Amino acid sequence: MAGRFARVLSGNRRVGILSLIGAGSLTVGFFLNREQNVNAGANVRRIYPASAEYPDLRKHNNCMASHLTPALYSKLCDKATPNGYTLDEAIQTGVDNPGHPFIKTVGMVAGDEESYEVFADLYNPVIKERHNGYDPCTMKHPTDLDASKIKGGLFDENYVLSSRVRTGRSIRGLSLPPACTRAERREVERVVIDALGGLKEDLAGKYYSLSQMTEQEQQQLIDDHFLFDKPVSPLLTCAGMARDWPDARGIWHNNEKTFLVWVNEEDHTRVISMEKGGNMKRVFERFCRGLQEVERLIQEKGWEFMWNEHLGYILTCPSNLGTGLRAGVHVSLPHLSKDPRFSKILDNLRLQKRGTGGVDTAAVGSTFDISNLDRLGQSEVQLVQTVIDGVNYLVECEKKLEKGQDIKIPDPISQFK
Amino acid sequence: MLQVDAIMPFGNTHNQLKMNYSAEQEYPDLTKHNNHMAKVLTPEMYANLRDKQTPSGFTLDDVIQTGVDNPGHPFIMTVGCVAGDEETYDVFKDLLDPVIEDRHGGYKPSDKHKTDLNPDNLKGGDDLDPNYVLSSRVRTGRSIRGFCLPPHCSRGERRGIESLSVEALGALGGDLKGKYYALKDMTDDEQQQLIDDHFLFDKPVSPLLLASGMARDWPDARGIWHNNNKTFLVWVNEEDHLRVISMQKGGNMKEVFNRFCTGLTKIEELFKAKGHEFMWNEHLGYVLTCPSNLGTGLRGGVHVKLPNVSKHEKFGEILKRLRLQKRGTGGVDTAAVGGVFDISNADRLGFSEVELVQMVVDGVKLLVEMEKRLEAGQSIDGLMPEQK
Secondary structure, three states: OHHHHHHHHHOOOOOOEEEEEEOOEEEEEEOOOHHHHOOHHHHHHOOOOHHHHOOOOOOOOOHHHHHOOHHHHHHHOOOEOOOOOEHHHHHHHHHHOOOOOOOOOOOOOOOOOOHHHHOHHHHHHHHHHHOOOOOOOOOOOOOOOOHHHOOOOEOOOOOEEEEEEEEEEOEOOOOOOOOOOHHHHHHHHHHHHHHHOOOOHHHOEEEEEOOOOOHHHHHHHHHOOOOOOOOOOHHHHOOOOOOOOOOOOEEEEEOOOOEEEEEOOOOOEEEEEEEEOOEHHHHHHHHHHHHHHHHHHHHHOOOOEOEEOOOEEOOOOHHHOEOOOEEEEEEEOOOHHHOOOHHHHHHHHOEEEEEOOEOOOOOEOOEEEEEEOOOOOOOHHHHHHHHHHHHHHHHHHHHHHHOOOOOOOOOOOOOOO | OOOHHHOOOOOOOOHHHHOOOOHHHHOOOOOOOOOHHHHHOOHHHHHHHOOOEOOOOOEHHHHHHHHHHOOOOOOOOOOOOOOOOOOHHHHOHHHHHHHHHHHOOOOOOOOOOOOOOOHHHOOOOOOOOOOOEEEEEEEEEEOEOOOOOOOOOOHHHHHHHHHHHHHHHHOOOHHHOEEEEEOOOOOHHHHHHHHHOOOOOOOOOOHHHHOOOOOOOOOOOOEEEEEOOOOEEEEEOOOOOEEEEEEEEOOOHHHHHHHHHHHHHHHHHHHHHOOOOEOEEOOOEEOOOOHHHOEOOOEEEEEEEOOOHHHOOOHHHHHHHHOEEEEEOOEOOOOOEOOEEEEEEOOOOOOOHHHHHHHHHHHHHHHHHHHHHHHOOOOOHHHOOOOO
């Protein structure tokens, strides 16, 4: 919302502000003028130069650690977004968590939309590395939520057990989970459930606040596999997003239990469309319809989602920029998963495997969670099509191996279309 | 509007942003909470204090975050707030004074705390029965004036604290001569030895500590120093700047306390020689991160076998009258195993170090006496103590 920026700019300043109007979004850079404005306390705090504050990243293996040189730290460490979010806050999770056994983590988060601008010198190379070469400075991200463009999308249900598409959305003008105040978080909740209350027909549903749900409601949500719990992953807790739990957190879902929204977990909202079986086409159709309807409803009240043409939808973790979309299936691949070519096939199809418990789990038995690798640089339609084509190929491979036939590693598909 | 000079590079200090919302909108939901902070922090108090910050930028929400995130604890009534620097206790005294009063048995804002680290003033304590008293230990904490405390300090400050401490400890001699092991540099062998000695502290897992921000940047600038005899140990940058521990097997608490006082006094001298002093004032005594550790910051205790007494219906009452507290042998968050208890002083503030250790010595002596009586099938009714 422009309101926040207008308040900041018109306030009584004791320091010079440099205003930068970037393409597609209003950004404000802040430069501290220490001589003029530092009070006695701030002097005491800043007795150490940047070199003494630079984190020890020698044992670290995350994207932030790969790019945060002492010189870059020194350049950025005195800056803050208009809300007061700083570099040290953005990187705290990466400092506290040197690495992850399964994946190279990002190692930083955003506290607000402006973080991506104020600390662009660090976010941009991190984004480029994480998103396989996507360059925010020069490239534009396509958004396409027209589900009618999808071809195919009905999987063989002997193999595909369930289909799911998720993304996130942030409400412009309110800080993100690592940095938001209690009042802001409550405002996110209010705005979102107000909008969700306007959904109709197959999307009509109900909100369950985490702090107020009854034991019965809680048990039902657990049985439906809908309930999210307080984050335990140190990647999330070190970033500060679990503060004040469970205040202003909740779960909304439609009566049919096929469209679900998480409020104030890792992002302002996580939107999930899912069903048992292999009808990814219907899952994605509902996903697009629901998202567009929610967007229309918040716009009626003067709100909008955080989005810009370089980074697409703005979310807390740089890994979720662009579409924020993860479309996937739970699929049984007992033969293929034991084939030594499995990983290469997935790579070339631009797919990723996870255990059925989600990102931090390993597969159980031979049922895998298979989803798109990419988030940024391709549209929602393109990514879901990639998953559909890829999973079809995997199921074909599985069938061939079942019959004792051989399979082929497919040619790598192109990344940026 | 945003006051630029109050921006701090770490921690949840976006205080000015919160001023865009009313106090009611920001006030935490404490309806399910049971800690000292939640008992005291009314919406009115929150409204009065929320726009304040210490000179280093520590705010009310920083103070209370751990208490908001942790509604309660199964074994103890937690404090629910921490200090980010020495000035926290002054800037937020409207909140902390009643918390301190409630936590420290009625200690008033006008009360004065006595410090007494003269071990000669301790009577007895060298003859606790080692058949029952397995080990004796005294610990306290110290903060270096001028630096922010663990919830709020920057990496640079934390490293500064480490290097000052290592320098001071390096100058200790005699039976206090020892060595520093930085957590991030120790070899596997050193680590195993420290674990075997029960000296190694690990990254905090307690949500009480994590929520306050004191585990940031782990294990940077954290370490353990101990003397060659393994009877005097200093933790650097764990929950406080320094935790100082004197310990040994058996029941000679007098010796433990002697070493404790001697070591502490020497360390203080060494710091002063470099132009640094400990945070202390005549009202709060030694200033530490958690309000529960103010005053002496002292926990003097023993691991003692009390299988019979601990099952007695009046065990709780006896401990209360003796001003003692029980814990499991794993420390504050554990339960007792096999009838062996960690028994220590319940108080920290309003009594001197000598007085507190005297209570432990006298109290444990009585508890062992009771244990022996019950073992022999005799009654302990005649031994019931008065309220101290």
